[in-house]
Amino acid sequence: MNKHAQATAYLHEMMTQWRHDFHAHPELGCEEQRTAATIAELLRGLDIEVHTGVGGTGVVGILKRGHGSRSIALRSDMDALAIVEENSFDYRSKSTGKMHACGHDGHMAMLLGAAQHLSNKGNFDGIVYFIFQPAEELGYGAKSMLADGLFKRFPADAVYGMHNMPSLPLGTLAIRPGPVMACEDHFEIIISGKGTHAALPHLGIDPILVGAEIVSALQSVVSRVLNTVDNAVISVTEFIADGTTNVLPTTVTLKGDTRSFTPAVQQQIEIAMGRIAHGICAAHGAGCNFTYSNEFISTINTRTEAAIAEEVARQIVGEERLILDCPPFMASEDFGEMLRIKPGCFLFIGNGTEDPESAGLHNPRYNFHDDNLTTGADFWVHLVESQLTAS
Template identity: 45%
Template sequence: MDTNSLAHKLTDWRHELHRHPETAFDEHYTSAFLADRLEEMGITVTRGIGGTGLVGTLKKGTRPNAVGLRTDIDANAITEQGNPPWKSQNPGRMHACGHDGHMVQLLGAAWLLSHTVDFDGTVYFICQPAEEPGKGARAMIDDGLFQRFPMDSIYGLHNMPMLPAGQIHVRPGGIMASEDNFTIQITGKGAHASSPHMAIDPLVTAAELILALQTIPSRTANPLDPVVVSCTELYMDGAHNAIPSHVTIKGDTRSFSPDVQTMIETRMHDLTEAVCTGNGATYDFSYTHEFAPTRNTPANTALVARAAHRVLGSEQVYDTCEPIMISEDFAQYLDHVPGAFFFLGSGVSNIPTENTMLHNAGFDYNDHILMTGATVLAEIARQALED
């Protein structure tokens, strides 16, 4: 199979995976498909790591150097609204984030490295479940990923439809934010809507608190530290003519360092206590850390840029891109080995707002960049093993 034939094969594989999306830790068909394709290339596969995860091992030469290339394999709990010929056949599930494309690009890199690229060392192809809920990387690590497959560095990518197709964006340090979730339950005293003076209104308290929380990014955080505090859900037990007794606020926060995460949590609790106490209400406060910030190692970031320059030319590579506030559990790996995560532009239109965004029910991966991602990943592995 030459590279032109490989490009067609990658498209066929992507469409097959798109037809059969599976959500976190239920990726049985997906995992078997990936394992079978890797084994057909002569790559040794170890299955069942962290549940439905797997690792393919390709060794050439005698050097002990090793590099990891990682893909996410789970889909979203979304009903697909588009109508491509390869539309999801699993109701309520679809590849709305492009993990079908990521998997195929890893398979493409595996084929290139096993058939056409010379290197001396070991490449591990890491197929990770449950990225969407942020549980899969931890599951693989807890199952001995780095003890069973010791590697010197690790790399991963994500498509970005707001970027022009084929561009590579990367940066040293923080490239993706943490995600922390919060739940604030406010308890007041319900009453008839006509008699607010007989109530302790938790809804008015919640409204005051929601506005107060916005002082965290605007008045507490350093203006040079990106911080997002979003209240995203509001529940209550009232009616159109009844002041409720209970209100629950849910939401999430985003930042780029543990110190800022701690500041947000502390300030959020202090504001909740002050606003509720001031209104005569009581509260219950919960704050959980879901995703750590993804922070690229500078040397590995430079390697990604060099590899992308070699494959695509300097005009397609941006090595000091702006960070974004979404989250990824690839960050868990960077606590154990150095590495870098980068973005691959997947926009169909040159006008960013005309492209269908990630997690949209009409999203479909841009097949024209499958070989781009595969070739860049293969070159990253080759250069990593030369260092």
């Protein structure tokens, strides 16, 4: 066992209780009232200065030691998802249709465990900001905390976040510099044709045929426009027409979602999609309205902070449980908004690959693995003590 691991083992039972309580009482994004109140009360009990209502239901705790001006921010998300839980354990959701299916219950418990240990026994000199962020799943939470002056009021030198990942072995820590989570963009293409009798298509302009061509052609963007080493995905997820069985429609609306990792690729996708949509519509004499919007920016770790997290993780889980070659994830995460302003690192803790731990994020049978609570809290504690070293 490494000398830095298991620092918070004595808090495992308490962290488990906190986690199960959060799990039983899930709240959706922007509605985390009970969750925020529970966190604020626990932090106050640790003599940590507490700020509530940051960016809505966000909570920030400040823990100071000594006279050092160095500072670090640790972030956990707080919100649950609109999912009907299918688990049967006794702490399953008490709110039908709401569920902690992304492990934010575990993220909060790990960070609270670290706060408790650092408050009681922390050996550091400087300022720790504990950030509990609402509404991650909606993509609003980080932005609303930043708009509320998060890093002006709590000016951390760097910010770190951690997310569990069911596809990685239990208790592993995965870290990489650069892009780790994709950006998410949404698009809408409204094709204006001319409705007509299904038996007399020559009298109209069939937007179904135009839409079908566009759906196929959009798949050429990733394969023929982007550099082959760039990762991206374009998914048309809705094809909506206003016709009926014997009537060709007037309008077809295509909607969908794209993911990629860098602003340059994002821009290439938007331009190519617009060109294809307008071009195919024009070829058929149909009108075209193409709109493209950014929902999540990509999460990009800074090199120095990724290296710091790697070294801390090595101390906690050892070389054999440290994953450095994990590819980036195509899902999205609004922690990227914080990394746009501050240097930092977003890392992953493996939630296990065996049933039942392997249930994926946002799955009705998902559950955060309690064995990770100590590992995650240990990581936070050692990260703080290594960055804010006491003299």
